[in-house]
Amino acid sequence: MSRTFIVCGNWKMNGDTEQTLDIIKNLTQLPLDPNVEIVLAIPSIYIAYVKTMVPYNVALAAQNCWRTAKGAFTGEISGPMIKDVGAEWVILGPSERRIIFKEDDDLIAAKVEHALESGLKVIACVGENQEQKDAGLTEEVVTKQIKALVPAIGNNWQKVVLAYEPVWAIGTGVSASPQQVQEVHAAIRSWLSTNVNSDVADSVRIQYGGSVTEANATELAACADVDGFLVGSASLKPEFVDIINSSYFI
Ligand code: PEP
Numbered sequence: 001m002s003r004t005f006i007v008c009g010n011w012k013m014n015g016d017t018e019q020t021l022d023i024i025k026n027l028t029q030l031p032l033d034p035n036v037e038i039v040l041a042i043p044s045i046y047i048a049y050v051k052t053m054v055p056y057n058v059a060l061a062a063q064n065c066w067r068t069a070k071g072a073f074t075g076e077i078s079g080p081m082i083k084d085v086g087a088e089w090v091i092l093g094p095s096e097r098r099i100i101f102k103e104d105d106d107l108i109a110a111k112v113e114h115a116l117e118s119g120l121k122v123i124a125c126v127g128e129n130q131e132q133k134d135a136g137l138t139e140e141v142v143t144k145q146i147k148a149l150v151p152a153i154g155n156n157w158q159k160v161v162l163a164y165e166p167v168w169a170i171g172t173g174v175s176a177s178p179q180q181v182q183e184v185h186a187a188i189r190s191w192l193s194t195n196v197n198s199d200v201a202d203s204v205r206i207q208y209g210g211s212v213t214e215a216n217a218t219e220l221a222a223c224a225d226v227d228g229f230l231v232g233s234a235s236l237k238p239e240f241v242d243i244i245n246s247s248y249f250i
Contacts, residue, residue, distance in 0.1 A: 003205050005221070005247045006161055006228035008039040008061060008123055009235025010091060010209075020046055023236060024053050030241045032057065033248045037228070039123075040235070041091050044077055051086035061089030061123065064097060067110040069118070079118025090115045091230075093145070094125040095167045105148035113152035116159055123207070123230060124149055127165040138166075138184060143191045150196060157200045161207055162188065163230040169210025171232060178219050181208045185225035214239035217246035 015023070020042070032038060034057070041061035042050055051060060066076035082090055092115065093108040103111075108124075115122050126145040128138045142164065153160055164184055169176050176184075185206045193201035208220055209230030220226055231243055 003203065003227045004037050005033075005035065006037040006039065006205055006207060007244045008041055008089070008091070008161075008163075008207065008228070008230050009240055010041040010063065010094070010230060010232050011043065011236060012063065012096070012232060013043060014236055015043060015046065017046070017049065019236070020050060021053070023240075024050065026238050026241065027058060028055050031245075032241065033245045036244055036247065038244055039089050041089070041123075044082065044085075044087075047082070047087050048085040059089060060087040061091055062087050063091050063094075065090050065092070065111060065115055065118075065120075067107070067114045069114070079115045079120050082115075083119055087120075089121045089123060091123045091125065091163075093149075094163075095127060095129075095165060095170055099167070105145060109148050109152040112149055112160075116153065116156045121159045121161070123161045123163050125163040125165050125209070125230070127167050127170075127210075129166075130168040133166065133168060139187045139191075142184060142188060143195075146188065146191065147195065157196070157204055161205045161228070163207040163209050164188065165209035165230060171211070173211050175211040175213075175216050175220070176208070178223050181220060182223040182225055185223065189225060212243060214242040214246075217243045218250075221247040222250050 038058045041063050044062045062082040069078045092111050097103045126142045128141040132141045189201045205227035207228040207230045212229045212231045213234050
C-alpha cells in the first residue's frame with residue numbers, strides 16, 4: 001500500500017503578519033517535493049490572510065475547533081467557519097490541548113465528529129507522557145486514545161491522519177528514535193487491523209511528531225510505517241523545507 005507522505009507544520013501560537021510573509025516566501029522560493037502533501041496549521045486568525053499567498057500545493061489547517069457549528073461559545077471557532085476562510089484541515093487532540101486545556105478523549109472525539117461532518121480533514125494526535133512510557137504503557141495509552149475516536153470517525157478514515165506524538169518528545173529537542181517510532185506506528189496499525197479493519201490499518205497515514213528537525217527527518221522518514229511528520233518549532237524555520245523534502249530519496 002503506497003501512502004502519500006504528509007508533512008504538517010504546526011505554528012502553534014506563533015507568527016505575526018511579518019513573520020508569516022517570511023515563512024511563506026521561503027516556501028515559495030525553494031523546490032518542494034511534489035509527492036509530498038503539505039499542510040500549514042497556522043493561528044486561525046491568519047488563515048484568510050495566508051490563504052491569499054500560499055502556493056496551490058500547500059493546504060491550510062486550523063489548530064483546533066469546537067464541537068458544534070455555531071452558538072454561544074465565546075472565543076471558539078467551528079468546522080464550517082474554518083472551511084469558510086479556506087482551510088481544509090484541523091488538528092485535534094494535540095498534547096497541549098489535552099494537558100493545558102484539559103481536553104479529554106470524549107471531547108476530542110466530539111470535535112473530530114463535528115470536523116468531519118463539516119467536511120474538514122482531521123489530524124488526530126495521540127501520545128504517551130514520560131511516566132506512561134517509563135511504566136511500559138505506551139501502546140496501551142495510544143490505542144486507548146485511538147479507540148475513543150473510532151465511533152466518531154465511522155466510515156471517514158480516508159479523511160483522517162493519525163499523528164503519534166510522544167509528549168516527552170514535544171518541544172524538548174529529544175526526538176523518539178526511529179526504532180521507537182516504527183515500533184509504535186506498527187503497533188497502531190496492528191491494533192487498527194484487529195479493531196477496525198485491515199484496509200484502514202493499511203491505508204491510514206500515521207505521522208510522527210516530536211522534535212523533528214532537518215537533522216533527524218530523513219532517518220525517521222525511512223521507517224516503513226512513518227507516513228509524514230507533524231512539526232512544531234522547526235516549521236517556523238527555513239529548515240522546514242528540508243523536512244518536507246526528507247522522503248525524496250526513500
Ligand atoms: C508539536 O507540537 O506538534 C510538536 C511536535 O512540536 P515540536 O516539533 O516543536 O517538538
